[in-house]
Amino acid sequence: MTPNIFFSRRIRKTPFEDRVYEQGVKGFTVYNQMPLATSYTTVEDDYWHLREHVQLWDVACERQVEVRGPDALKLIQLSTPRDISKCAIGQCVYAPLCDEDGGIVNDPLLLRFADDHFWVSIADSGVLLWLKGLAAGLSLDVEVSDPDIGPCALQGPKADAVMQSLLDIDVHTIKFFRFVEVELAGVAVVVARSGWSGQGGYEIYLKNASHGLALWDAIWEAGEAHDIRAGCPNLIERIESGLLSYGNDMTNDNNIFECGLDRFITLGKQADYLSREALDKISRDGTTIKLVNLEFDGGPTPPLRATWPVYAGDEQAGILTSAAWSPRLERNIAFASVGIEYANTGQALGVKPAGEPATREATVVPPWRGS
Amino acid sequence: MTPNIFFSRRIRKTPFEDRVYEQGVKGFTVYNQMPLATSYTTVEDDYWHLREHVQLWDVACERQVEVRGPDALKLIQLSTPRDISKCAIGQCVYAPLCDEDGGIVNDPLLLRFADDHFWVSIADSGVLLWLKGLAAGLSLDVEVSDPDIGPCALQGPKADAVMQSLLDIDVHTIKFFRFVEVELAGVAVVVARSGWSGQGGYEIYLKNASHGLALWDAIWEAGEAHDIRAGCPNLIERIESGLLSYGNDMTNDNNIFECGLDRFITLGKQADYLSREALDKISRDGTTIKLVNLEFDGGPTPPLRATWPVYAGDEQAGILTSAAWSPRLERNIAFASVGIEYANTGQALGVKPAGEPATREATVVPPWRGS
Numbered sequence: 050m051t052p053n054i055f056f057s058r059r060i061r062k063t064p065f066e067d068r069v070y071e072q073g074v075k076g077f078t079v080y081n082q083m084p085l086a087t088s089y090t091t092v093e094d095d096y097w098h099l100r101e102h103v104q105l106w107d108v109a110c111e112r113q114v115e116v117r118g119p120d121a122l123k124l125i126q127l128s129t130p131r132d133i134s135k136c137a138i139g140q141c142v143y144a145p146l147c148d149e150d151g152g153i154v155n156d157p158l159l160l161r162f163a164d165d166h167f168w169v170s171i172a173d174s175g176v177l178l179w180l181k182g183l184a185a186g187l188s189l190d191v192e193v194s195d196p197d198i199g200p201c202a203l204q205g206p207k208a209d210a211v212m213q214s215l216l217d218i219d220v221h222t223i224k225f226f227r228f229v230e231v232e233l234a235g236v237a238v239v240v241a242r243s244g245w246s247g248q249g250g251y252e253i254y255l256k257n258a259s260h261g262l263a264l265w266d267a268i269w270e271a272g273e274a275h276d277i278r279a280g281c282p283n284l285i286e287r288i289e290s291g292l293l294s295y296g297n298d299m300t301n302d303n304n305i306f307e308c309g310l311d312r313f314i315t316l317g318k319q320a321d322y323l324s325r326e327a328l329d330k331i332s333r334d335g336t337t338i339k340l341v342n343l344e345f346d347g348g349p350t351p352p353l354r355a356t357w358p359v360y361a362g363d364e365q366a367g368i369l370t371s372a373a374w375s376p377r378l379e380r381n382i383a384f385a386s387v388g389i390e391y392a393n394t395g396q397a398l399g400v401k402p403a404g405e406p407a408t409r410e411a412t413v414v415p416p417w418r419g420s
Numbered sequence: 421m422t423p424n425i426f427f428s429r430r431i432r433k434t435p436f437e438d439r440v441y442e443q444g445v446k447g448f449t450v451y452n453q454m455p456l457a458t459s460y461t462t463v464e465d466d467y468w469h470l471r472e473h474v475q476l477w478d479v480a481c482e483r484q485v486e487v488r489g490p491d492a493l494k495l496i497q498l499s500t501p502r503d504i505s506k507c508a509i510g511q512c513v514y515a516p517l518c519d520e521d522g523g524i525v526n527d528p529l530l531l532r533f534a535d536d537h538f539w540v541s542i543a544d545s546g547v548l549l550w551l552k553g554l555a556a557g558l559s560l561d562v563e564v565s566d567p568d569i570g571p572c573a574l575q576g577p578k579a580d581a582v583m584q585s586l587l588d589i590d591v592h593t594i595k596f597f598r599f600v601e602v603e604l605a606g607v608a609v610v611v612a613r614s615g616w617s618g619q620g621g622y623e624i625y626l627k628n629a630s631h632g633l634a635l636w637d638a639i640w641e642a643g644e645a646h647d648i649r650a651g652c653p654n655l656i657e658r659i660e661s662g663l664l665s666y667g668n669d670m671t672n673d674n675n676i677f678e679c680g681l682d683r684f685i686t687l688g689k690q691a692d693y694l695s696r697e698a699l700d701k702i703s704r705d706g707t708t709i710k711l712v713n714l715e716f717d718g719g720p721t722p723p724l725r726a727t728w729p730v731y732a733g734d735e736q737a738g739i740l741t742s743a744a745w746s747p748r749l750e751r752n753i754a755f756a757s758v759g760i761e762y763a764n765t766g767q768a769l770g771v772k773p774a775g776e777p778a779t780r781e782a783t784v785v786p787p788w789r790g791s
Contacts, residue, residue: 053447054425055458055723058741059544059667060449062726076424078431079450082544082667087426149556154549173430173453175546178525179553185520185694186557195672296430296453301566323556352426355433370429 056084063109064199064261068269072279080173083110086281093376095278096285099248100377103207104280105268108245109199109261113254114157114169114177118191121165124184127323128154130305132315136161141226141241145313146176151304151327154179156295158243160228168254170200172295183323197258203268207275208250214271216240223251234267236260245282247290247418284352285373288382289417291342298340298370298384304328306336307386338367339392343383345400345411349374350381353403359385360399360408366391369400375417381409382417427455434480435570435632439640443650451544454481457652464747466649467656470619471748474578475651476639479616480570480632484625485528485540485548489562492536495555498694499525501676501685507532512597512612516684517547522675522698525550527666529614531599539625541571543666554694568629574639578646579621585642587611594622605638607631616653618661618789655723656744659753660788662713669711669741669755677702678757679711709738710763714754716771716782720745721752724774730756731770731779737762740771746788752780753788 054077056062061083063069069086076087086107088095098104116124126133131144138161146154146169155176160168169176180193203211213220215233223229228241239254255264269277293299299308305328316322318329343359356368367387375382383400391398394415399408425448427433432454434440440457447458457478459466469475487495497504502515509532517525526547531539540547552564574582584591586604594600599612610625626635640648664670670679676699687693689700714730727739738758746753754771762769765786770779 051422051424052445053422053458055447055449057449057665057668057724058726059451059665074423076426078426078428079453080430082450086423148552175549178546178550181519182550182553182555183557184553186554294428294430297428353428355429 060084063107064255064258065107065109065201065265067262068265069107069279074279080110081112081171083112085110086279088281089279092284092373095280096283096376098276098278099205099246099280099283099286101206102276102278103203103205103211103250103272104278105265105272106202106204106280106282108202108252108282110173111170111200112177112195113198113200114171114180115194115196116167116169116180116191118165120184120189120191121167124180124189124191124193125159125167125169127183127321128180130314130316130322130324130328132320133159133161135315138163139227139229141170141228141243143313145305145310146179147305147324147328148301149323149327151324151331152301153295153299153303153305153308153310154301156293156299156310160239160241168198174295174301199255199258199261200252201255201265201268202244202250202252203272204244204246204250204280205248211268211272211275211277212240212251215267233264236264236267238264245292246286247292248286284371285375288371288373288384289375289378289420291416291418293340293384294371298386303386304331304336306331307338308340335389337389338386339389340370340384340386341392341413342416343369343385343398343400343411344414345372345381345383345409347381347409350402351404355403357403358401359387359411360401361391361396366398378417378420387413431455432568434478435626435629436478436480436572436636438633439636440478440650445650451481452483452542454483456481457650459652460650463655463744466651467654467747469647469649470576470617470651470654470657472577473647473649474574474576474582474621474643475649476636476643477573477575477651477653479573479623479653482541482543482571483548483566484569484571485542485551486565486567487538487540487551487562489536491555491560491562492538495551495560495562495564496530496538496540498554498692499551501687501693501695501699503686503691504530504532506686509534510598510600512541512599512614514684516676516681517550518676518695518699519672520694520698522695522702523672524666524670524674524676524679525672527664527670527681531610531612539569545666545672570626570629570632571623572626572636572639573615573621573623574643575615575617575621575651576619582639582643582646582648583611583622586638604635607635607638609635616663617657618663619657655742656746659742659744659755660746660749660791662787662789664711664755665742669757674757675699675702675707677707678709706760708760709757710760711741711755711757712763712784713787714740714756714769714771714782715785716743716752716754716780718752718780721773722775726774728774729772730758730782731772732762732767737769749788749791758784
């Protein structure tokens with residue numbers, strides 16, 4: 050028998066949760082102490098629909114950490130090696146947050162509303178308390194809070210058509226990773242061209258959580274002509290699109306060089322940020338492991354509960370961190386963290402799924418995006 | 421249909437998880453990004469068994485934040501208004517952590533191993549990153565980490581008998597909230613007389629997670645003569661015992677005066693800790709709300725998904741934060757956060773459970789512990 054899930058007040062209710070149940074959610078996980086759907090039909094069927102049509106996702110678990118005040122930019126800039134002075138008002142930037150040891154704390158999207166006002170749209174870790182701790186330790190003049198701003202996402206190739214029917218402005222004026230503050234069906238929202246899939250679309254940030262169902266229903270109604278369905282971040286699609294999951298593919302034990310995210314170090318050598326010394330040192334010394342794309346033989350596997358070992362001959366070469374059977378590519382696709390000597394494209398490796406007696410043949414491959 | 425739960429690597433696997441499934445876990449929640457069982461039979465049946473026999477709980481989700489180094493005591497002391505200089509080596513103390521606004525960050529047990537070595541055994545919030553942020557901001561010489569130390573708990577009136585059959589020392593020499601470092605069935609552990617129930621017992625901290633099943637099996641075997649069962653923190657028992665749940669009964673929006681935890685302010689007026697100014701001010705000004713024990717009429721209710729409103733006549737007087745039907749007391753028992761003017765014992769109030777058309781009559785009552 051499958052155990053039930055039990056959500057109390059401690060797992061914050063999302064503004065859209067009633068609709069998630071009404072749409073027949075099949076699975077849940079917990080993310081930032083909030084529920085997150087994992088499928089509505091099967092992961093595979095959700096995948097095909099996302100690639101062809103449009104889906105409405107409850108991603109309120111992408112909590113917003115709000116940073117306001119005279120030292121807001123200073124605090125944000127301390128937390129990341131990405132140059133935030135280049136982030137315009139109305140822009141979103143992907144900015145890995147790194148601690149003083151170079152470890153990744155989170156990989157959020159930053160939204161800049163004003164010189165002294167940011168949202169940090171977080172992956173699953175305690176960024177609120179980290180930024181509060183940093184600010185308190187440094188006596189910064191800044192307010193760090195966790196307002197109940199529940200994002201939903203509209204993702205898929207038909208997202209533009211649905212959004213256009215809801216807004217007065219031409220949606221093509223909203224460029225990639227830019228946002229506008231508008232009313233949608235009378236509800237005050239922030240609409241950004243962004244989202245955790247490679248299929249295009251929007252994230253819609255609900256400023257007042259009590260209007261969640263009205264917002265959901267308005268988008269749903271506009272989507273009915275376009276085969277809209279309830280959906281959620283899709284394991285197959287996100288691996289194909291090269292989207293890393295914090296907590297799965299990288300943790301606080303990893304640095305951004307190991308994960309191929311060092312291109313986001315855009316601050317100069319003289320800049321003052323928390324991880325500078327550590328990242329400088331790692332840059333000089335190099336890393337011993339690297340995150341790679343992997344394909345492996347055989348049919349679909351059960352989902353990973355934890356990492357699986359990756360072998361080079363009899364030696365353990367690393368760990369597999371996420372995997373899915375792609376019904377389109379007709380193979381298993383995965384991310385793995387392996388020794389740097391095994392990280393070249395074409396490297397032959399072995400993967401041992403939990404509960405299987407033998408290893409399966411695996412190969413390091415280029416990104417699937419666009420394939 | 422009940423949605424499934426989906427745990428990936430991001431929800432860290434516990435050292436005892438295989439046994440939790442083998443023992444027929446009926447429900448799960450997620451706590452500190454780890455699974456936590458919520459029942460094995462029914463919450464009511466688990467309750468009776470816990471009060472009469474002994475249970476083994478997988479509470480690895482009570483993660484240990486380890487603080488080591490020359491500034492360890494300084495960092496710990498900054499984080500709480502409780503005087504930690506009085507915590508002896510080998511002692512555990514309950515110490516609410518408070519931020520610079522006086523808000524509760526967590527309510528952990530602190531374990532002191534040496535002058536420069538503590539474990540913070542945490543409730544469900546990001547204490548790791550909070551202490552790391554504080555330490556980085558203050559440039560403290562300290563290492564804050566999250567070792568994979570999985571506690572299990574042995575709780576219930578027969579816990580002493582089971583533990584005695586496993587240890588060479590007289591278990592009565594382990595006093596309340598004291599711990600010893602020992603080997604149990606060849607596994608290195610820390611055994612503390614503590615636990616999240618009012619029934620007495622131990623928490624056993626596994627230092628090396630790979631020995632989890634060996635530890636579980638050894639305790640289980642010793643318990644079979646005492647009707648041992650797998651169990652978990654029990655909603656009914658913990659409310660009766662007056663144990664507050666962080667995230668449910670109190671959040672970062674609450675201060676320790678509101679929750680009746682101000683007796684843990686044991687530092688003097690001149691001491692230097694993060695929340696001192698804020699707590700001094702709250703102490704002078706008083707609070708507007710207070711957490712109370714509440715009983716309400718009618719039969720059992722479905723579990724709370726979120727808070728329920730509490731009324732005084734037609735006025736909203738506060739929120740109900742946790743509730744359970746006590747089969748022993750034959751009434752609904754609850755915690756509620758209400759306006760200070762409604763917080764006196766005997767105050768008549770109304771509770772409106774979600775989905776019910778009418779309010780139920782309620783009364784503020786003294787603690788149930790011992791009743």
